[in-house]
Amino acid sequence: MGLRSVAGIILHVRSPLLNINHACQTCHKWPESELKERVEIIQQRIFGLRNLAMDALIDDLKAARAAGMADADLAAARDFQRRAQFLLDFVEAENSTGFHAPQEAARILGESIDLSRRGQVALRDLKGKPAVRSAGTEPPSGVRVP
């Protein structure tokens, strides 16, 4: 399956999609072409969200700086941008374009986009900066997180 063990951790040394018969059809009895298509649909959707997340705030920050906005006024939006970027990088580093856990990848990218939108609001409404809050990262009271 193109797997290698490094320090006890099993790694793919090449994409398992290059050998669907061996890597996937032990469990999935769908035809190879259908399996590949399902993976590609998931990855296209996640890639679209990833692109939205990536472009959401950075250009506005560049434009605001180019227009001469002071560092102090840019600070809140930059903070949102760093938080948004951290979440985006997390999904990127996982390296399956969402395939391993599509719902979780979409959740994280949704939070990233939310932070970027808050950053845009911070740029446009310098008098009333919204509070820094990331939806979903804090459990509702009474919910125990393992």
Ligand code: HEC
């Ligand atoms: C050890 C068994 C196993 C192997 C090996 C495996 N899968 Fe899966 N796969 C699962 C299970 C279990 C699910 C979850 C099924 C569910 O939620 O209905 C799943 C879900 C999926 C789904 C989502 C189904 C959908 O809704 O379209 C896709 C696509 C998929 N696998 C593709 C692959 C591919 C491609 C490979 C090879 C790289 C692979 N799987 C290898 C067990 C496996």
